[in-house]
Amino acid sequence: MKTINNSPPSDVYIARLKGRGHRVTPKVRAVIELFLKRGCLLDPIEVQTQLQKRFKGIGLPTVYRVLDNLASCGILVIAASEDQKRRYYICRDIDAGHHHHFICRKCGKVEEVNLCLMEEVSKYVERHLKAKLEGHFLQMEGLCSNCNSS
Ligand SMILES: [Zn+2]
Numbered sequence: 001m002k003t004i005n006n007s008p009p010s011d012v013y014i015a016r017l018k019g020r021g022h023r024v025t026p027k028v029r030a031v032i033e034l035f036l037k038r039g040c041l042l043d044p045i046e047v048q049t050q051l052q053k054r055f056k057g058i059g060l061p062t063v064y065r066v067l068d069n070l071a072s073c074g075i076l077v078i079a080a081s082e083d084q085k086r087r088y089y090i091c092r093d094i095d096a097g098h099h100h101h102f103i104c105r106k107c108g109k110v111e112e113v114n115l116c117l118m119e120e121v122s123k124y125v126e127r128h129l130k131a132k133l134e135g136h137f138l139q140m141e142g143l144c145s146n147c148n149s150s
Pocket residue numbers: 090091092093094099100101112113
């Protein structure tokens with residue numbers, strides 16, 4: 001059973017940032033709030049456009065710095081993409097331990113997948129390669145329930 005966390009969703013992110021020695025500036029908070037509100041993939045230009053409403057003249061280098069700080073803490077994830085364009089999404093459950101995410105190819109919505117069934121694959125790899133497996137990346141893609149029904 002999961003315990004219910006009553007604190008506002010951004011508190012866990014603030015705690016993680018502080019724990020890793022990052023400064024929690026208004027811009028950092030604004031980026032977290034933006035990703036939580038949108039719940040989908042965002043590229044740095046979109047983030048810059050949204051932030052300019054509150055922080056006039058904010059430059060792309062600043063946006064990248066904030067995004068990469070958040071990514072280094074595991075709060076944002078850089079999505080793998082076929083076009084090599086950089087897009088980020090927020091993990092809504094950073095304290096959940098190892099898990100995966102589902103990305104809608106049509107609308108970019110990102111959902112948590114708190115499940116990993118890679119054990120069999122890992123055993124196979126270790127057995128056949130005589131290797132010691134230390135991790136894996138898995139990005140699931142498809143159509144979200146909305147896009148799938150329209
Ligand atoms: Zn997540």
